[in-house]
Amino acid sequence: MLNQAVSHLNKELSKKKQQHYIIDCDIHHDFPSPDVILPYLSDRWREHHLTYGFKEHHGFVHSFGLYPPVSPFASRQDGWPHNGARPGTDLEFMKAQHLESNNVKYGILNTLFPVQTQLNDEYARALARAVNDWQIKEWLEKDSRLRASIIVPYENPEFAVEEIERVGKHPGFVQIMLLCRSKEPLGRRKYWPIYEAAEAYGLPIGMHIINGGMHGNTSSGWHSYYSEVHTSLSPGAQVQVVSLVCEGVFKRFPKLRVVLIEAGFAWVPSLMWRLDKQYVKLKSELPHLKRLPSEYIREHFRFTTQPMEEPTVPKHFYHILEHLGSDDLLLFATDYPHWDFDDPLKSFPVKIEQELKQKIYYKNAESIYDFKKGEIR
DSSP states (O other): OHHHHHHHHHHHHHHHHHSOOEEEEEEOOOOSSGGGGGGGSOHHHHHHHHHTOOOBOOSTTTTTTTSSTTSGGGBOGGGSOTTOOOTTOOHHHHIIIIIITTTEEEEEEOOOOSOTTBSOHHHHHHHHHHHHHHHIIIIITTOTTEEEEEEOOTTSHHHHHHHHHHHTTOTTEEEEEEESSOSSOTTSGGGHHHHHHHHHHTOOEEEEOOOOSSSOSBTTBOOSSHHHHHHTTHHHHHHHHHHHHHTTHHHHOTTOOEEEESSOSTTHHHHHHHHHHHHHHHGGGOTTOOSOHHHHHHHHEEEEOOSOOOOSSTTHHHHHHHHHOOSSSEEOOOOBTBTTOOOTTTOOSSOOOHHHHHIIIIIHHHHHSOTTSSOOO
8 A cells, every 4th residue: 555655646746847947936834833933023022022022803814823723823634743843834845845845936925924004013023024034034045945025014014014124125025925814994094005015125115925813704793613714814904905906906006916826716707897886987986097997906916726616517627718908917827834734736626728837837927027137046
């Protein structure tokens, strides 16, 4: 049985080596323990961190490591390194299990360390700086395939811009990370200084779905079940798409790009149809928009493929792609090392033509992200 398993594994790896490389737009790395951040904090904030710790609304981020217990840290069962460390904390293990076996040319790291949800702005500022310095030293400088998102305390745009200006030119950082569950819709002018800095540095905004604890999981409050929570994360992203378009963010920042991460994409066509219909009837309210909302969405938004949409009738997947109206919108992602990881060989529910597959696997990402800002080493 063992020989058969090894033979099967070798065949799978051989297939992956024969395929084109991929760019994985969502890899989750993590701290082996909370104490790892200590050397990256100043004396003042190290004492604060040890004495008082996190102060945030109790939300999905806070309980992420423990919920659900059947899958701690939302990890796949084989995602635990052999040394017993937490999933996503061991670079050598990640390289062997994912980067090399799946032929990853570039992988974008997105940490979910709870920086943005802190109620103390000054503490969030210190944490963001520490997390970004940790990313540089422990990840970006150790593997030239890795890139990362700049973590910013975006509820205080002044501090967020300060951090973008501090590390925005570093070749390892290719986007700025925001979370979908913000205090206010992200199209509001409060957040515009962040978009101005993003545009100035040529960095997309990466918007990751997760409940940052600022609000309930839904407009009606909190869910009862994990299945509800996990299924209902996408609507938070949809709200932000509507806000960014209707508030005129892309009219003001025409070079800005936004990547929605783990939000799905099958809902995008119907949202565009609905927005366009409302705009035609109510456009006197939005004189700052000079084009249909769907045109802004297709130009300025991109969507990662994980979790891959899987219609009950597989061939209907083609209809989703057709209704998106563009081959440029999807970026491949695996969500490694989480339990709903998408294998590059098995993620698509149907066989798609080679040209489109190449665009999704790597060409679309190469057109959005600047992977060649400079050499890491």
